[in-house]
Amino acid sequence: MSKNLPTRKEDYSKWYNELVDRADLAEHSDVRGCMIIKPYGFAIWENMKDVLDAKFKETGHSNAYFPLFIPKSFLSKEANHVDGFAKECAVVTHYRLKNAEDGSGIIVDPDAKLEEELIVRPTSETIIWNSYKNWIQSYRDLPILINQWANVVRWEMRTRLFLRTTEFLWQEGHTAHATKAEAIVEAEKMLDVYTEFVEDYMAMPVIRGYKSESERFAGAEETYCIEAMMQDTKALQAGTSHFLGQNFAKAFDVKFADKEGKLEHVWATSWGVSTRLMGALIMTHSDDEGLVLPPKLAPIHVVIIPIYKSDEEFAAVSAKANELVAKFKALGIRVKFDDDDNRRPGWKFAEYEMKGVPVRLAIGPRDLAEGNVELVRRDTKEKSVVTLEGVETRVRTLLDEIQANLLKKAKDFREANIHKVDTYAAFKERLEKEGGFYLVHWDGTKETEEKIKEETKATIRCIPLDAPHEEGVCMVTGKPSSRRVIIAKAY
RNA sequence: CGGGGUGUAGCGUAGCCCGGUAUCGCGCCUGCUUUGGGAGCAGGAGGUCGUCAGUUCGAAUCUGGCCACCCCGACCA
Numbered sequence A: 001m002s003k004n005l006p007t008r009k010e011d012y013s014k015w016y017n018e019l020v021d022r023a024d025l026a027e028h029s030d031v032r033g034c035m036i037i038k039p040y041g042f043a044i045w046e047n048m049k050d051v052l053d054a055k056f057k058e059t060g061h062s063n064a065y066f067p068l069f070i071p072k073s074f075l076s077k078e079a080n081h082v083d084g085f086a087k088e089c090a091v092v093t094h095y096r097l098k099n100a101e102d103g104s105g106i107i108v109d110p111d112a113k114l115e116e117e118l119i120v121r122p123t124s125e126t127i128i129w130n131s132y133k134n135w136i137q138s139y140r141d142l143p144i145l146i147n148q149w150a151n152v153v154r155w156e157m158r159t160r161l162f163l164r165t166t167e168f169l170w171q172e173g174h175t176a177h178a179t180k181a182e183a184i185v186e187a188e189k190m191l192d193v194y195t196e197f198v199e200d201y202m203a204m205p206v207i208r209g210y211k212s213e214s215e216r217f218a219g220a221e222e223t224y225c226i227e228a229m230m231q232d233t234k235a236l237q238a239g240t241s242h243f244l245g246q247n248f249a250k251a252f253d254v255k256f257a258d259k260e261g262k263l264e265h266v267w268a269t270s271w272g273v274s275t276r277l278m279g280a281l282i283m284t285h286s287d288d289e290g291l292v293l294p295p296k297l298a299p300i301h302v303v304i305i306p307i308y309k310s311d312e313e314f315a316a317v318s319a320k321a322n323e324l325v326a327k328f329k330a331l332g333i334r335v336k337f338d339d340d341d342n343r344r345p346g347w348k349f350a351e352y353e354m355k356g357v358p359v360r361l362a363i364g365p366r367d368l369a370e371g372n373v374e375l376v377r378r379d380t381k382e383k384s385v386v387t388l389e390g391v392e393t394r395v396r397t398l399l400d401e402i403q404a405n406l407l408k409k410a411k412d413f414r415e416a417n418i419h420k421v422d423t424y425a426a427f428k429e430r431l432e433k434e435g436g437f438y439l440v441h442w443d444g445t446k447e448t449e450e451k452i453k454e455e456t457k458a459t460i461r462c463i464p465l466d467a468p469h470e471e472g473v474c475m476v477t478g479k480p481s482s483r484r485v486i487i488a489k490a491y
Numbered sequence B: 001c002g003g004g005g006u007g008u009a010g011c012g013u014a015g016c017c018c019g020g021u022a023u024c025g026c027g028c029c030u031g032c033u034u035u036g037g038g039a040g041c042a043g044g045a046g047g048u049c050g051u052c053a054g055u056u057c058g059a060a061u062c063u064g065g066c067c068a069c070c071c072c073g074a075c076c077a
Helices: A012-022 A039-058 A079-088 A125-135 A180-200 A247-251 A276-285 A311-330 A345-354 A365-370 A391-416 A424-434 A446-456
Strands: A026-028 A035-037 A069-071 A091-094 A097-099 A106-108 A113-120 A144-153 A167-177 A207-210 A222-229 A235-245 A255-257 A263-265 A267-274 A302-306 A335-337 A359-363 A372-377 A383-387 A418-420 A437-441 A459-464 A484-488
Touching: A012 A026, A012 A276, A035 A039, A039 A144, A039 A167, A039 A180, A039 A276, A079 A247, A125 A144, A125 A167, A125 A247, A167 A180, A180 A222, A180 A235, A180 A267, A207 A484, A222 A391, A222 A459, A222 A484, A235 A247, A235 A276, A247 A267, A267 A276, A276 A391, A302 A311, A302 A345, A311 A335, A311 A359, A311 A365, A311 A391, A345 A359, A359 A365, A359 A391, A365 A372, A372 A391, A383 A391, A391 A418, A424 A437, A424 A446, A446 A459
Parallel strands: A302 A335, A302 A359, A418 A437
Antiparallel strands: A026 A035, A069 A113, A091 A113, A097 A106, A144 A167, A167 A267, A207 A222, A207 A459, A222 A235, A235 A267, A255 A263, A359 A372, A372 A383, A437 A484, A459 A484
């Protein structure tokens, strides 16, 4: 194993793959396209999950759990939905194995064929709406605000750890409402929740918008999304929130009696974020030395590394380090004192840089004598010597500073790579040369969108929610347009 | 699923063209010396050469099938 990562500049995707491996986040399993999330990677995901879960509960949602398997017939009830997912479903056809008669091993027992095949959920709208049908009779039963944390399976052609795996972890919210307006408010509210989480915790700036018709979720009337820019200037869809209209209510015949006793179809939303956010987190902040984690999600905030020669020195340094550990813990700072004698300090320095621990302290005899400690921040790699006294409050402040700095850095990078262009020729040339996001006028048609995609591989990422009204003409067809959309190459 | 590439110890590799029982580095184990940016020396363990079949006296090496992974397309959160 070489000591250094490939740099982002020389091979971005190799950099990403090796970083995921070397930072001990995840690895490939023996099953094609599936990943093993390792303890350190899972700890980051758990931190994300905890924050999101609390936010869902604050906004009135409850968790529940629906089955992994969906009867095949359910999936075909909503026409767009089946079109969108049919090509990537794993199907369970049998329920038993047996030993082959020729002794060649274990085989699927042909006698154990299921009457109706089961689909491994690619998303749970259908099985959930099949239940909602039984739960909803009256306007008094509404709204239903449910979230579930689950794994789903989508049989993708090409996979990459965290960004696109065959099986992935996510949360999916599924809500039912009495009115269209209320459902739209819900979908927008959850987009806000995602935005707050991603910006405040992941330190990742996003553009909020809605999808063009062809990029919309299969079965949705409107798909809201947050789009982030990675360090290679490609776009990554970080989360979506869908206004489903009455599509699923009609497909599953879910009606409620309103106050006048009139039967109406229920209005729906669904919204989700996945372990893909891990990929986004990695690609937003990390550098050629390894992972860089925003303090709010880092499993370890501060690592303390002892430096010593003799047992006496180790004892003295340890005593001081343990005092610090207690002080950090009292301030709610997640701290690790790495007193492993099998690794030398230099090795540890490199290791914790690879793992993205925001702050590192080194204490040796020299520091003890002077009442100091060496402090290094991961984001800027700035090294300083500070007094031991009160170092815990200094670190507390520094963690907030790092969190803010990461967001600012990412934001500055994004701003530097968003361009306004007005002609198709200029768009193609700049996209090819410098990548980035492009704010352009588009005539709103599928045909133009398709043409751009075919010719440049860039797609309409979103129609920004805060886009100002601006008269212009479509850069491709010259037809009128009243606002700019974001176009970019995407993951 | 189409095009290209790769599979040799836990990881990274040499050997393959030209067939003769596998090289080196990292890691691992033991011991001593070390410890302020990935330690040094000495000794040691670890391999059905992705897999199945074929050719051959003999296959990591030649031929074919299959599998997996990586890159580029199509698909997608």
